[in-house]
Amino acid sequence: MEFEHRPPEPVNGADDAKPRPARPRSHRSEPDHKGRIARRRLLIWGAVGIVAAVTGEELVRQTPVGFRRPRPGRTEAGATPSPHQHSATPTSGATSGATSAPPAPPPPVTDGGRRWSDPAGWGGAVPGPKSAVRITDQVLLDADATVGSLLIEPTGSLVFAKDTDLTLGSAGNIEVRGSLVLAPSDTAVHTVRFPAVDERRFKGGGMTVVDSDTGLWVTGAGYLRLDGAARTAWVRAAGALRAGDTSITLAAAPTGWKAGDELAVTPTGAPDGEDFTNQYDLRTVRQVNGSTVVLDGPLKYAHPRVAVGGGVTVGAEVLNLTRNVRVEGTEQGRAHIHLTGSRRADVRHAALRWLGPRAEGKEKWNGKAVTEPVLGRYGLHFHMLADASRGTVVEGVVVRDAGNHAFVPHMSHGVTFRSCISHNTWEDAYWWDGPQDTRTPQGPSDDIGYESCVASRTVFEPNPRGYRLTGFSLGAGTGSRATDCVAVGVQGATGASGYEWPETSEGVWTFERCLAHNNLENGIFVWLNAQHHHTVTQFVAYHNGGWGIEHGAYLNDFDYTASVLYGNAAGGVAVHALGRDKGTVFDGLLIDAAGQSDYAVSTAKHQLAGQPVTVSRCRLTGYRKAGVAFRATTDGEPDDIQVLDCSFSGNEVWLDPEAPAPKRIVLRKAGESQAVEVGKPGGGKAAPAEWNASVAPASVPDGPRQPVTPALRLSDTAAKTSRLPT
Numbered sequence: 001m002e003f004e005h006r007p008p009e010p011v012n013g014a015d016d017a018k019p020r021p022a023r024p025r026s027h028r029s030e031p032d033h034k035g036r037i038a039r040r041r042l043l044i045w046g047a048v049g050i051v052a053a054v055t056g057e058e059l060v061r062q063t064p065v066g067f068r069r070p071r072p073g074r075t076e077a078g079a080t081p082s083p084h085q086h087s088a089t090p091t092s093g094a095t096s097g098a099t100s101a102p103p104a105p106p107p108p109v110t111d112g113g114r115r116w117s118d119p120a121g122w123g124g125a126v127p128g129p130k131s132a133v134r135i136t137d138q139v140l141l142d143a144d145a146t147v148g149s150l151l152i153e154p155t156g157s158l159v160f161a162k163d164t165d166l167t168l169g170s171a172g173n174i175e176v177r178g179s180l181v182l183a184p185s186d187t188a189v190h191t192v193r194f195p196a197v198d199e200r201r202f203k204g205g206g207m208t209v210v211d212s213d214t215g216l217w218v219t220g221a222g223y224l225r226l227d228g229a230a231r232t233a234w235v236r237a238a239g240a241l242r243a244g245d246t247s248i249t250l251a252a253a254p255t256g257w258k259a260g261d262e263l264a265v266t267p268t269g270a271p272d273g274e275d276f277t278n279q280y281d282l283r284t285v286r287q288v289n290g291s292t293v294v295l296d297g298p299l300k301y302a303h304p305r306v307a308v309g310g311g312v313t314v315g316a317e318v319l320n321l322t323r324n325v326r327v328e329g330t331e332q333g334r335a336h337i338h339l340t341g342s343r344r345a346d347v348r349h350a351a352l353r354w355l356g357p358r359a360e361g362k363e364k365w366n367g368k369a370v371t372e373p374v375l376g377r378y379g380l381h382f383h384m385l386a387d388a389s390r391g392t393v394v395e396g397v398v399v400r401d402a403g404n405h406a407f408v409p410h411m412s413h414g415v416t417f418r419s420c421i422s423h424n425t426w427e428d429a430y431w432w433d434g435p436q437d438t439r440t441p442q443g444p445s446d447d448i449g450y451e452s453c454v455a456s457r458t459v460f461e462p463n464p465r466g467y468r469l470t471g472f473s474l475g476a477g478t479g480s481r482a483t484d485c486v487a488v489g490v491q492g493a494t495g496a497s498g499y500e501w502p503e504t505s506e507g508v509w510t511f512e513r514c515l516a517h518n519n520l521e522n523g524i525f526v527w528l529n530a531q532h533h534h535t536v537t538q539f540v541a542y543h544n545g546g547w548g549i550e551h552g553a554y555l556n557d558f559d560y561t562a563s564v565l566y567g568n569a570a571g572g573v574a575v576h577a578l579g580r581d582k583g584t585v586f587d588g589l590l591i592d593a594a595g596q597s598d599y600a601v602s603t604a605k606h607q608l609a610g611q612p613v614t615v616s617r618c619r620l621t622g623y624r625k626a627g628v629a630f631r632a633t634t635d636g637e638p639d640d641i642q643v644l645d646c647s648f649s650g651n652e653v654w655l656d657p658e659a660p661a662p663k664r665i666v667l668r669k670a671g672e673s674q675a676v677e678v679g680k681p682g683g684g685k686a687a688p689a690e691w692n693a694s695v696a697p698a699s700v701p702d703g704p705r706q707p708v709t710p711a712l713r714l715s716d717t718a719a720k721t722s723r724l725p726t
Contacts, residue, residue: 103344103388106223109181111159113138116145129171135178141166146195152178154221159183160190167191175209176222176341182325182350183227183724186256190228191326192216197333199357199403204375207340207384213377215336215355216327222341225724226397228325228349231256233396233419233718234454234486237315238291241265241303246295248318251716253291261285261322263293264423266456266488267518268303268316271545271569271596277489277520279303280457293318306517308542308566309590310710314515317486319421319456321398323351330354334403336377342388346724347380349396355379356404356426365462373404373427381405382412390414390447395721400424405431406455409445413477416449419718421456422471428500429455431473435504442505444477450485452719455498457489466492468525470500471516474509481510484715490519495550497525498541503553506530513538513714521546523568530556530580538712542566548591551584552576554607558584562710567594571623573601578640579611586615588708593622599629599654605636612640612664617708619647626654626690630665630678638663644700645670647707651690653678666698670707675700 114121116139127133129146135156142161149172152158157179160166165188174180174192182190194214201212209217218224232254239249248265267279279301287294303316327350329335334357339345356379361372379399382389389412398421399406406422409415410432422429430450435442455471469492472482487498498516501507506528516523516539523541526549536558541548548565549572551558556577565572572591577584591600600620620627627648632639639662643653647670655662661680668675677698678687684696 103390104221104342106225106343106346107157107179109157109159109179109225110138111140111161113140113157113159116141117143132172141168145169148172150174152176152180152222154178157181163188165189167193169193169195171196171214173209173211173214173217175217175219176224177220179223179225181225181227183225184229184324186229186324189324189326191328194329194333194335197329197335197357199333199359199374202357202359202374202377204377206376213336213374215338215377218339218341218345220341221343223343224339224341224345224347226325226327226347226350227724228323228396229256230349230722231320231323231396233398233421233452233721234317234319235718236317236716237265237303237305239315240305241299241316243300243302244298246298248293248295250291250293250318251315254288254320254717257285257288257293257320259285259287261320263295264319264321264456265299265303266317266319267301268306268314268543269301269518270567270594271543276543277491277518277545278457280489306542306566308540308564309592310564310712312540312564312712312714314517314540314542314714315716317454317456317488319423319454321351321400321421321423323349323396323398325350326353328353328355331401334358336381336404337379338377338381338383340383340385344389344392347394347397348721348723351398351400352379352402353400354402355399356402356406358403358426365465370461371403378404378408379406379422379425381408381410382415383410385412387413392416393418395419397421398423402426405429408432409448411443411445413446413448415445416451417453418449418451419721420453422454422458423456424459425457426459426461428470428473429458430471432475434475434502438504440504442476442502444507445475445480446477447479448477449480450482452484452715454486454488455490456486457491459491463491464493466496468492468495468497468500468502468527470497470525471519472499473505474499474501474511475505475507477507480507482514483510483512484719485514487514487516487523488518490521492521494521495525495527496521496546497523497550498544499524501526501528501534503527506532508532508534511536511539513712514540515714516541517543519544519546522550523547523565524549524551526551526556526558526577527553528556529553530558534558535561537561537563538710539563540566540712540714541568544568546570547574548572550574550576552604554578555580555610556584557581560584560586561588562708562712563589564710564712565589565591567592567596569596571597571599571602572620575601575603575613575641576605576607578606578609578613578637581611583611584613586613587617588710589618590710591618591620593624595622595624597623598625599623600627602629603631603639603641605633606639607636609637609663610640612642614642614644615646616642616644617646617705619707619709621649623650626651628653629656630654630659630662631656632659632662634658634660640664642666642700644668644675644702645705645707651688653691653693655680655691655693657692666700668700668704671704673704
């Protein structure tokens with residue numbers, strides 16, 4: 001076929017054919033899907049599919065008419081967000097690129113399209129690294145390819161040949177309005193790579209493709225299918241691991257693990273050990289024999305198996321970070337995935353690496369500029385899809401080495417994340433956009449599911465400013481759940497945690513059988529003035545550098561039940577908030593300080609007066625000074641606490657001499673029928689000297705009960721996942 005020179009065809013109707021002023025070219029301009037080119041001849045390969053390419057130089061894609069690009073660091077409404085806040089909240093009548101109607105079903109996918117490698121399909125020459133490729137028909141990628149950019153139109157599809165190792169590289173954006181399918185056989189590897197990302201050019205924000213923000217965009221009725229071979233995402237070690245070990249016996253035989261897979265072994269050591277949050281081992285699988293994995297080299301660190309109590313003994317999580325579907329930038333330039341399409345995406349068993357760009361910030365630390373996340377450019381970002389995302393299941397996906405949030409269902413309802421892993425990522429790992437200020441509620445995402453997911457090594461720059469950094473931010477909405485999840489190695493500063501109920505972002509979550517360990521600060525951090533009642537049950541926190549549970553803001557009602565807190569450096573529970581209606585209750589907890597902390601439970605500053613907090617039927621042990629310390633501050637409200645029917649391994653309580661006189665502290669020890677009110681020394685009968693208090697008889701409405709030892713069973717392996725049916 002002869003090459004034909006002709007003007008570019010319009011993409012979006014007649015308006016695109018109208019003349020537009022030329023825009024100055026950047027020294028690193030990006031390919032143009034829409035063909036807006038001045039003083040230049042365009043070579044078009046004629047076939048059912050179309051490629052727009054320019055020999056020798058890339059094209060500049062202009063901003064669509066009518067789209068107002070937000071300035072860097074600002075929301076579309078003009079407000080300046082914090083690093084943990086995002087751009088727009090829909091206004092009345094606004095749409096998010098998807099209606100509230102049920103999502104469209106996936107389009108039929110065929111691997112019977114014309115072959116990418118066939119020059120005839122492109123009019124005589126296969127596209128190259130400078131080509132701005134536009135696909136309008138069905139194409140089968142059957143050979144490695146590198147392009148300048150790629151647009152798959154609504155009538156088009158690009159399907160990777162399933163039995164072949166394939167890599168598609170793109171210097172610029174890949175936009176999917178049709179279908180993009182990577183579904184290799186179990187022995188093949190499919191990769192989309194962005195090898196030339198310049199993070200300095202990112203603008204961030206908005207609903208529309210931004211030329212400079214290189215990544216994978218799914219728009220309109222676009223369909224993305226990333227469907228790799230099923231692998232068990234993680235399994236715990238069956239026993240203690242020693243430094244120098246060259247094999248690991250797992251608690252269960254994993255599915256799909258192979259020689260060459262990369263593993264991360266999580267830290268489990270006590271918080272009084274050196275660098276206890278960062279002692280990860282990264283090793284490669286040499287051989288798999290049932291539940292035994294032979295490694296390519298010895299472990300550097302010991303990973304003890306920890307008996308936390310309540311029938312729970314846990315080994316290190318062994319995370320498999322390898323998948324045979326991959327979307328990635330590079331260490332030098334991170335891309336992103338942004339979904340605003342009205343069709344449900346299918347994302348399973350994919351490894352998403354080097355995503356989430358960062359920009360140089362205005363602040364400095366130790367004289368050096370620090371970076372901050374680019375607004376809206378995350379690892380896997382479902383952006384304001386409302387009900388169009390309902391039914392989406394993200395299974396077995398790994399986001400690793402990301403510079404920004406890993407999994408983001410932002411105002412997108414009904415998304416389930418199952419057996420996913422975030423490893424070595426910056427910013428809150430599982431998260432969606434917070435409010436712009438403390439007076440504005442967070443936009444909700446309803447019916448979000450985190451099932452058997454792991455947040456591993458979550459970091460912030462600079463770490464001393466990583467206040468309230470978290471693995472899982474449990475945000476606003478209804479019907480959401482977090483079950484059988486793990487948060488480990490979360491860094492950060494004051495208020496950082498494995499799991500957070502964030503300020504002004506009240507969501508009602510089912511929270512069961514989750515684990516937090518070896519985080520630099522807390523297991524759970526609550527900072528919420530709640531209107532609703534919340535329940536946390538069967539939670540385990542061990543070897544965290546702060547509290548097992550730090551419970552604040554001012555007034556709220558939580559029930560913590562059947563949970564185990566072991567060996568946390570600050571203690572088991574810190575109580576800031578008093579009750580709003582019935583009061584927070586800690587019932588049936590096993591709190592074993594394991595010699596790490598002075599107190600099992602301690603009160604702190606109470607900002608507002610409220611209903612009493614109750615600690616009941618708990619077993620408190622392993623502390624150095626007292627089971628419960630009353631440490632309210634003089635610049636806040638006095639303690640209002642009931643400690644009922646708890647057992648103690650030593651001194652029961654201690655009243656801080658600097659604390660104000662309590663409103664009311666009631667103590668009834670396990671096995672006793674008479675309750676006493678605990679007050680300042682000299683106000684009644686002298687208490688044991690270790691209490692620094694006086695006591696007087698008190699009455700409580702309920703009779704004595706026996707302490708409860710939680711009976712827990714945590715799963716030692718990730719939830720089973722599967723490929724899409726063929």
